[in-house]
Amino acid sequence: MSQTTITLFGATGKIGIEVLQLLSDAKVSTRAVTRNIQKAVSLPYINWVEADMNDPVSLEPTIDAGQCLFLLSPMSEHMVRQQINVIEVARRKAAAHIVKLSSGAVDVNASQPIARAHGQIEAALHHSDLNWTMLRPNGFMQNWLGELAHTVRHERTIYETTGDGKRAFIDLRDIAAVAYTILTQPREHRHKAYFLTGGEAVSYRQLASCIARTIGQPVTYIDLEPDQARQRMAQKGMPSWLIDTVLAYAQEQRNGQADVVSDAVPLILAKPARTMEAFIAEHARQFV
Ligand SMILES: NC(=O)c1ccc[n+]([C@@H]2O[C@H](COP(=O)([O-])OP(=O)(O)OC[C@H]3O[C@@H](n4cnc5c(N)ncnc54)[C@H](OP(=O)(O)O)[C@@H]3O)[C@@H](O)[C@H]2O)c1
Known part of the structure; x- marks a missing residue:
């Protein structure tokens, strides 16, 4: 493709940078948006533009007629x-x-603010005259590389409040691959919503065992009461809307409502979703 057919919002973020790499590798001319051009990563076929989603005037040069957009904030x-x-x-x-x-x-x-916000944005798209596709991913495996990896490194312990409830976490590189596929072949995915999960639902106890097997040392899972989890997050300075969001996800997992696997990733990518075992093996050094 010679003209710029795609605009990517969230291009410097965890999912965005993966989508951008796929588009660049495929020689798809793309406009990538950032609030700070210093963060731009130089890649073939990618043109960066500075804009802020809070500022409608700055958004004017980011979009042209006939373009496909990836919308993430x-x-x-x-x-x-x-x-x-x-x-x-x-x-x-x-x-x-x-x-x-x-x-x-x-x-x-929803009572939790992020699920409700995504619902309001989806409703705005439904009521618009635009073509759209909704990507609805589960929790990212990459979330494990933050606080969870920190407590494994320092205490060989995982603290969560999900009992033995399971969730089919997804490697965000699979989300990026799905986004790339749809951005480059949008017609067949018009007005569809895809729930994106990994190939298996796992509990944090299973994750602790998987990390322990991989690093060759015991890892304990401690199932906190929700109030204890709230206190830990508040002590770390997390805002209350984010604590409410995290606790709502945890409660869903604890109740067994998150124990659902979707076939959207293998259907769209024609290959299986990445697994917990492979993810932990690849990132083992971050848990030692
Ligand atoms: N974490 C999970 O488990 C999970 C699960 C399901 C869905 N999600 C959804 O995933 C999304 C987050 O994805 P991510 O983790 O890839 O994001 P991320 O790594 O936090 O990246 C955020 C991106 O948004 C851009 N951005 C932030 N504010 C902006 C603004 N005012 N104007 C323009 N661009 C702005 C940033 O670009 P610059 O800083 O360069 O401007 C950056 O590229 C959220 O919508 C979340 O609800 C997350």
């Missing part, structure tokens, strides 16, 4: 306004298609 209290700003410019400019990175927990009536 981070979990925040401003997510609805930010993404609706993009949708409004996309409508005015007659963009061809929006691939929206949503959430597996999406629910416009």
Whole structure:
């Protein structure tokens, strides 16, 4: 493709950078958006543009008629306004298609703010005249590389509040591969919503065993009471809307409601989703 057919929001983020690499490798001319051009990664076929989703005027040069958009912004209290700003410019400019990175927990009536925000943004797309595809991923395996890896490294312990409830966590590189496939062949995915999971649902006790096998040392899983988990997160300075979001996901997993595996990733990618075992083996050094 010679003209810029795709615009990527969230291009410097964890999913965005993976999508960008796939587009660059495939020689797809792409416009990548960042608030700070210093963060731009130099890649063939990728043109960077500075814009802020909070500022509709700055969004004008990011979108052209007929383009396909990848719409992602981070979990925040401003997510609805930010993404609706993009949708409004996309409508005015007659963009061809929006691939929206949503959430597996999406629910416009949810009490937790992030699931509700994604629900409000999805509703705005439903009511627009744009073509769209919703990607609704489960929790990312990459989340394990933050606080969880830290307590494994320092205490050989995982603290969660999910009992033995399971969730089919997904490697975000599979989300990126699905996004790439749809951005480059949008028509067959028009007005579809895909729940994206890994190939198996696992509990944190199973994750602890998997890490222990991989690093050759015991790892304990401690099942906290929700109030204890809330206190730990508050002590780390997490805002209350984020604590509520994390606890709502945990409660869903504890209750067995998250024990669901979708076949969307293997169907779209024509290969199995990445596994917990492979992920932990690949990132073993981060747990030692
Ligand atoms: N973590 C999970 O388990 C999980 C599960 C399901 C769904 N999700 C969803 O995944 C999304 C987060 O994805 P991610 O982890 O890939 O994000 P991320 O790594 O936090 O990256 C966020 C991106 O958004 C851009 N950005 C932030 N504010 C912006 C603004 N005002 N204007 C323009 N760009 C802005 C950042 O770019 P610059 O800083 O360069 O501007 C960055 O590229 C959220 O919507 C979340 O709800 C997460």
